Amino acid sequence: MPVYIRRWLLLLLIAGLAACGRQEPMLIGLIAGLSDRGSDFGESVRNGVILAVEQQNAAGGINGRMLELVIRDDGQNPEQAARAARELIALKPEIVIGPVTSSMAAVVVPLMNEAGLTLISPTVAAPDFVGLDDQFFRVNRSTRTAAEHHAEILFGRGARRTALAYDTSNGPYSNTWVTAFRDKFTALGGQISTTVAFASSAQTGFAGVVRELLQGRPDSLLFVASSLDTARLCQQARRLAPHLPLSSTEWAASGEFLVEMGGEAVEGLLIAHAYNRNDKGAFEAFRQAYRQRFQREYGSFSPLAFDTANIVFTALRKRQPGQSMKAALLGAGPYAGLQQEIRFDAWGDAGRQVYFTEIRNGQFKQLQ
């Protein structure tokens, strides 16, 4: 055989061997607030996603490819969020899960739209993002729905004069929530005695906020804040008005955190969870798995995050070659979550069933 043919064969062989390498893992991006004030929220979402990813990888990945999670912290800070978003975009993941707060979504979504990268958030609820034909998918129900539901429940429990405190740092969420609640509550016949806005920071004096709220002599207090702030508010509320019923939006529903942070102060707090804690089926398995993995109880958005991740996996698995992530997500539904079915509309929005819970003796008691 001529010399040059032999050489080429050798080269081919080497190339072939080299090419028989491992397949590249699939990148999944995650952007969430992981530092300081919103970190419990972000962490619970993160953990839910991590759990889902690790379970999926243990099951062999998707179509033989392993999943790799790339996490960036938006720090609940617009600049940091923009930076984090850009970093993620540069890594070219299949999809990005997050962000967790509407305020950050306001920064991140345009960037993602620009980059053509699909973004799916387990928690963002502000209506600003509802009904838009863009790259953004939402698994959670919107604030309006949440607020109206909450107003009904609260009214149903006998509240007639509610004082509202809300965190302005998550404007898109809080504003819309408050507006929707007010509209519904007053429509029902209730009254908003006082609405106090505060900016969540280390310097925030929650005692002052509570005092201000109490000035209107409400019969119930409603907090639209993160779990930390809600815990703080509860602490002050218990000090200043020990017997007023308290309730909080689902934003604060890192329930276990609340208990941890709030202690006695959160006793009796009414809060909405996006999961049914009494479910003993797959949910219980999820709970056990979470606890084993993270040595703590799940945060209330972990199930949502878990579901969101699984939605992504399903879409990835069912995706046709050359199909965009958005099309895959829209086409692969309806999705089976832990407890409920998730269905996207043409705008990539879904609804969520919510269960109201009361904290009693450090435990959560779900209202029917």
Place this chain on the structure above:
Amino acid sequence: MIRSRLREWRLSSYLATLLTLTSVLSFTLVASAFLLTRIPQLEEEIRTRAEGDARDLAARIELQLGSLQEQLAMLGLSLPARSEASPLLERAVGSGQTFRALYLVSPRGKVEGAGLAADYRHLQAEVIGSDLAAVALFRNVRQQGQAVWSGKYLSALTGAVTIGLGRPLPDGRILIGEVPLAYLLNIVKFNLGTESRAIWVIDQRGDLLADTESEQTRGLNFYSSPLLQAILNDRPLPRQFSFDGRAHYVGGARAQTLGWAFIARLPAGLDNPEIRMTVLIVCGGFLVSLLIGTATALYGAARLQRPLQHMVRQTHAVALGEGSGDWPRGQIVEFNHLSADIGRMAASLSEREQKFLAIFNASPIPLLFSNLGDDARIADVNNAWVAQFGHARAEVIGRTGLEIGIWESPEIRTQVLATVLDGHSSVETVLRRKNGERLRCKIAAQLFEINSQRYLIWVLEDISEIRRIEQELRLLNSSLEARVAERTAALSQAKEAAEAASRAKSAFLANISHEIRTPLNAIGGMAHLIRRGGLPPEQAARLDKLEAAGRHLLEIINMVLDLSKIEAGKMQLERQPFRLEMIFANVCSMLNEKALEKGLQLHYRLPPHLPRLLGDPTRLQQALLNFAGNAVKFTEQGEIALSADILAREADHLRLRCNVRDTGIGIAPEVQARLFQPFEQADSSTTRRYGGTGLGLAIAARIAEAMGGAAGVSSTPGAGSHFWLEVRLAQAPAETEAPGTPPEEIESALRALAPACRVLLVDDEPINREIGLMLLADVGLGADLASDGLEAVARASAQAYDLILMDMQMPQLDGLGATQRIRALPQHRQTPIVAMTANAFSEDRQRCFAAGMTHFIAKPIDPAAFYSLLLSILQATASEKMAQIPG
């Protein structure tokens, strides 16, 4: 079978490639071996160092945090029992670097006192009274009853992510301090160490507390990672850990008290600077070796090439047939050998070529060299060809014979080619010169092959000249033959004439001798008879002289005949035993009288004990007699001495010199030379004075020559002469001599036999007949007579004889002829026939015996010998007769 095409390389590229490949291969092998052993070692070292670093950091952090623990302990001890703890706590917090906040918590979890960093001081009022019962740290401290470090958690009070340290106080209260993460980060930052090595600080739940490499923790949780599990369970770590898309070497440690894990990571593989450096060095070395290899190869090739190229160029020149200069010599033995050998080869090739070219061109015969490709084309011609055919060499090379017009026609060419290629040796045809002249040529061609190329060598001999010459020769030949025939005829005529003349001469001589002998015979015979009749002594003496004269005359005749015979080369020598003394005695006795008359002394002396010799005594005596005779003749006074000397004794032969010395007149030197030639005498005056025939010496010389010797003379005029005769004679064997029978007995025996014998006497001379009769009658024998051969034959036919005495010289039919005829007769087959002849020499005898004669007697007849012979014959006849009678 498919032959693979081999590429051709230039030496430099080949060497370069070869050496490069070799360098590459060898380096690759070595490098691979090295790297395969070194890199895992290096990796292990790196891991160990990473582990060391992790332990280092762990130790440091533990130390630092340990000190915090002590601080807290001290603080706890110094807390007042009842009064406000807050100021103290506040003071303890200070700037908030170490502790952001300190809480004194009641056993039930209520914050009793708090000290907050400046940033958080405004929360002081809120914080007091907060419920920390559900906080994990509080619960753990309560549970374990000892100082506990928490993992990362979000403090509800300060709203900051913090690490908590809790410590139980003796009174059941619990002191909790919040340590800002920044504090931890500071410690970690101090510990940067190597740039590429980063360390994760991981809490009990797997959350990343700090990363030396970046400020951001990126929300990593390692709890499920096998890496953390390995560290927490004291198992060996995986060799490599993939993070952020890259592989890392990891080493880990645990901080026991904290429960934290420290994982040091370094980029693995080529990302790792050490490994990169090692590989780079190896690869660098590889490249260097490659470069060196290539450079060396190129340099070596260049060096090799110079003498090689020189050689190549020169060899090429030689191959193209151009001359060559000096063959290069360099530093490489093999090249020098090659160069020298090629030089020698080229030289010898050139020499040989030139030699052959010289031969080719020197050949006088035209030669043509053609190569047989598809057609026979001329490759070369020699000078002779050029001269013969008139074309210049340059004109004809590469062309065919037809093109240059050498052939009469293409058909002839084809035919000749075919004939020649067929193996026939030569062919004749007509070829044309450049000027059109026709030449008849003999064409021979030899086919041969060199390197599978076929060639023909043509030999084109112009034979027109030859043919012309042949023609001339033929003509000449025929004329020559005619002439030769003429000459031969003439020659044979001349020869015949000569022979006729010779025969005539012989016949003449024979006749003359016969004519002379006959009267001589008469003289001798008569003398004998007269003597028989009785004479007075005086008369007897006179008769003797008469007889002597007759004998002398006879002698002369004999000599003349002798000489003529000798001249004709027909002398034959007898071989019979004799004694030299007899000869000398005879000679002396013969000359004695003469000598006495002249008053000379004549004597002889011989060596003693001479053996009997084998030879011809007659001839020897003749020669000696001649010498002695001359000596007597030419000496006036003094003596004549005969002697013999033995010159040499050989095995069977003797060399003798017979000398005759005289004191005579001598011979002048100029005459001596001529002496032995026939008819020479000293001078004419000598003849007149001394007589003689002039033949004696010549005959003597011939006799000496015939006897293997020579004759000679030395003489001093006036003093004397010395004639000598050298001969070589064989020694005769011992004789058994029969005693001689006295003559009277012979005669009486004859008389006894006579009556029974019939004799025929044949002689043409009446005198001889008469003498013969008388001799016979004296012994009682009668005889019939015949006067010539014819009559003899007639008589012999008519009657049987017991003895025939035949004369030789007779007219009409001589003795020989008659004898032959008689022998043809039945009754005379055995009859003894005696030849009576004057020719007494052996050659004559031979003739007689050949004719059929049985015996021989010389004329003049010596009666005694005659009677003796007769007796022997008749005795033999008688005894035969007796034998034939039965009974």
